[in-house]
Amino acid sequence: MDLSWLIGRLGLEHLPSEPATIGAAIGMPLMALAVVAGLTYFKKWTWLWKEWITTVDAKKIGIMYGIVSVLMLIRGIGDAIMLRMHTAAAGITGGDGLFQTDTFQQVFTAHGIIMIFFVAMGLMFALINIALPLMIGARDVAFPWLNSFSFWLFAVAMILVNFSLVLGGFSNGGWLGYPPLTSLEYSPGPGVDYWLWTLQIAGIGTLLSGINFIVTIISHRAPGMTLMKMPVFAWSVLITMVLVLLAFPILTATLSMMTLDRLFEMHFFTSEAGGNPMMYVNLIWAWGHPEVYILVLPAFGIFSEIVSVMARKALFGYKTMVAALTAIMFFSFLVWQHHFFTMGAGANVNAFFGIMTMIIAIPTGVKIFNWLFTMYRGKIKFTTPMIWFLCFVATFTIGGVTGVMMAVPAIDYQVHNTLFLVAHFHNTIIGGVVFAFLAAITYWFPKIFGFRLHEGLGKIAAYFWQIGFLLAFMPLYALGLMGAVRRLDNYDNPEWTPFFVVSGIGVLAITLGAGMLVVQIAYSVYKRKTLRDKTGDPWDGRTLEWSTPSPAPFYNFAVIPKVTRRDEWWYQKLDGVKSLKRSDYKDIVLPKNSSLGFVIAVLVGLFGFGAIWHVWWLMIVSMVAIIYFAIRRGLDDDVEYTIPAVELYRLDKEARG
Amino acid sequence: MKHKEYTKIRDRYIYGFFVSVVLTGLAYWFVVSDVFGVGIATAVAILLLALLQAVVQAWYFLHLDEESKPRWKTQSFVFTFIMVLIIVVGSLWVVMNMNYNMNMGPSDMRQYMIEQNKKGF
Numbered sequence: 001m002d003l004s005w006l007i008g009r010l011g012l013e014h015l016p017s018e019p020a021t022i023g024a025a026i027g028m029p030l031m032a033l034a035v036v037a038g039l040t041y042f043k044k045w046t047w048l049w050k051e052w053i054t055t056v057d058a059k060k061i062g063i064m065y066g067i068v069s070v071l072m073l074i075r076g077i078g079d080a081i082m083l084r085m086h087t088a089a090a091g092i093t094g095g096d097g098l099f100q101t102d103t104f105q106q107v108f109t110a111h112g113i114i115m116i117f118f119v120a121m122g123l124m125f126a127l128i129n130i131a132l133p134l135m136i137g138a139r140d141v142a143f144p145w146l147n148s149f150s151f152w153l154f155a156v157a158m159i160l161v162n163f164s165l166v167l168g169g170f171s172n173g174g175w176l177g178y179p180p181l182t183s184l185e186y187s188p189g190p191g192v193d194y195w196l197w198t199l200q201i202a203g204i205g206t207l208l209s210g211i212n213f214i215v216t217i218i219s220h221r222a223p224g225m226t227l228m229k230m231p232v233f234a235w236s237v238l239i240t241m242v243l244v245l246l247a248f249p250i251l252t253a254t255l256s257m258m259t260l261d262r263l264f265e266m267h268f269f270t271s272e273a274g275g276n277p278m279m280y281v282n283l284i285w286a287w288g289h290p291e292v293y294i295l296v297l298p299a300f301g302i303f304s305e306i307v308s309v310m311a312r313k314a315l316f317g318y319k320t321m322v323a324a325l326t327a328i329m330f331f332s333f334l335v336w337q338h339h340f341f342t343m344g345a346g347a348n349v350n351a352f353f354g355i356m357t358m359i360i361a362i363p364t365g366v367k368i369f370n371w372l373f374t375m376y377r378g379k380i381k382f383t384t385p386m387i388w389f390l391c392f393v394a395t396f397t398i399g400g401v402t403g404v405m406m407a408v409p410a411i412d413y414q415v416h417n418t419l420f421l422v423a424h425f426h427n428t429i430i431g432g433v434v435f436a437f438l439a440a441i442t443y444w445f446p447k448i449f450g451f452r453l454h455e456g457l458g459k460i461a462a463y464f465w466q467i468g469f470l471l472a473f474m475p476l477y478a479l480g481l482m483g484a485v486r487r488l489d490n491y492d493n494p495e496w497t498p499f500f501v502v503s504g505i506g507v508l509a510i511t512l513g514a515g516m517l518v519v520q521i522a523y524s525v526y527k528r529k530t531l532r533d534k535t536g537d538p539w540d541g542r543t544l545e546w547s548t549p550s551p552a553p554f555y556n557f558a559v560i561p562k563v564t565r566r567d568e569w570w571y572q573k574l575d576g577v578k579s580l581k582r583s584d585y586k587d588i589v590l591p592k593n594s595s596l597g598f599v600i601a602v603l604v605g606l607f608g609f610g611a612i613w614h615v616w617w618l619m620i621v622s623m624v625a626i627i628y629f630a631i632r633r634g635l636d637d638d639v640e641y642t643i644p645a646v647e648l649y650r651l652d653k654e655a656r657g
Numbered sequence: 658m659k660h661k662e663y664t665k666i667r668d669r670y671i672y673g674f675f676v677s678v679v680l681t682g683l684a685y686w687f688v689v690s691d692v693f694g695v696g697i698a699t700a701v702a703i704l705l706l707a708l709l710q711a712v713v714q715a716w717y718f719l720h721l722d723e724e725s726k727p728r729w730k731t732q733s734f735v736f737t738f739i740m741v742l743i744i745v746v747g748s749l750w751v752v753m754n755m756n757y758n759m760n761m762g763p764s765d766m767r768q769y770m771i772e773q774n775k776k777g778f
Contacts (some may be wrong), residue, residue, distance in 0.1 A: 008712075172670065173774075179770075180767065180770050180774065181771075181774035182770060184708065186771075186774075193665065218729065246737065250744065271764075271766060271767040271770070277770055278755050279748070279752055280754055282748050282751050282752055283748065286744050286747070286748065331767050333743055333744065334747075336747075338752050343755060344755045344756060345754045345755055346752060346754050348754070349751055349754045417776070443703055486778060532746060
């Protein structure tokens, strides 16, 4: 019986067939089942629905982003272990390594997508949601419901990418999936479609968040906080979100064209009928290069805050910092061709983009010096975030320098597509982005959960990450110069084996570091009574988020503070903090919880699933439902509630003990 | 809102709608009637109409002229325009220059891309 009208191209032949993937395919549903069973046993479903799934509170959404990202970090590290164990084993045994080539390709594709979209972007939005509204003295983001919708799109995309393990397998076309390999002709299976729809859904969620945070920063700052009095983190988020707003539509459009190619056999990126695969590469990097700045700019913002708090000095060169961020915003759109110098363009094009790439290193260098001068003659506290910062300065600078090396087209011709490149971008993304986000988790943890993370364990984790990073990636620089191409699953040069083995050991050290982070969190939860933050200001901070009690209440500020200068909270503490009078409290209006963000996102996920498996009726039904619920949300006027001043006064007294 | 003010705003939308319909119709007519013949002239004419359309919409629907300082909308509009220009012109430049070192026909190019993909980009 032909069931293809009902189930599209779903079929049992798409179930995994290799031991590694079968393990994952069985393990993941079991884990999901365990979670469901646990929730039912402890009768937590209502709690989960009311407190988390329907929440529009930016801090809670931030926590959920964080949880998803940490889970995905573990999966991503798992992928990394598989890759490096495979190459080490292939060298030692002289055989084919641990996995089939196709599996190896799927693993590195998934590793890239997961680490960029679901770890780095996820942690970025976690931290922005948690810290930004508090930092600029806002009660919430500008569009709280949209925020919840963005998060659920992100979560649905995450489920889709992991579901591919169970059914259908993932793309094997690399994280940016260049055609023609990813075209219908060479990859007819569902793997590339999983990749497409995962990115598409997560990308739209990111775009919506971008709009949300721009409006929040432009219109929700505390009275008196002009743009030039904002904390640098807020500046970095503003610039980042402008980049999101300009870059992500390119991704959406490019992926849409590719989807049309694959779904309806069109010819945007094929070699026939006037299509051009080069145009895909060009467009995806016109998004892809701003994307790396989208990741790293918030990291710069975070370290700007941390270094000035831990050095107990105002940030050196605030204005140059802002100027540097703005310059990067502009220049990041002028360098994309450096990702494909070797693809056949002439000297003029390569020279232009090469020089632009060298120029963009200047504002980044300015920042490094600003941080160093901030530390200069400061009374530095060597806390865990500061240790991360010191690791970052050294590591990131190396990554930046190798980046400038590759900006020279002549050098790039030598190292393009080799492990040298892989080492370079891990150098900037681990040493820059990941270190910053892990530092920020330690830094803002007490503000959200009300107790600090254990310092000693955090420092051990940082050292493991740093040493593991050096062990894992310095050999890759050498291998790259020796000619080892990236995504290499097999080699017959015995001289490379020691390097791959050291790299494998490095990955294990990083894994230990990640393990230490988990231990740190678990131990801190266990010891939460002794680690409790009673003051609300555990680091002697400078910005407004530290003026609220810890954990920050759901309304953020009982009374919105007035701002007259940079580092307002620091100077308020020097002048003596004025306590609030009874008459200062006014009624406040807060957004109501809504389940529609979750519902629409799930429908979007079903739409994507239908598109992957060619289940047309599912696509139509879910699209109709999406439009219905979107209109229903649009017509709903009852979206806010008021907390009266009396109640607010009581809540605030309670929160402050 | 006062009645007069309301009429003024409403009329603006109606003018805007009218002008954009005329511009769209004009573009359609250029193609159907073959006034410029088949070729580059028609394409240029349509592109010009599209640009005009964008300006009309920014003017009548986004109210860029009425904005008070600090003119966020105008600034972001101009900035976006510059960025789109960079991406469009840049993409054309890059892709048209692509064959400089390759100089191969579509079928050779296809073979080359397949081989490159096997190596992994």
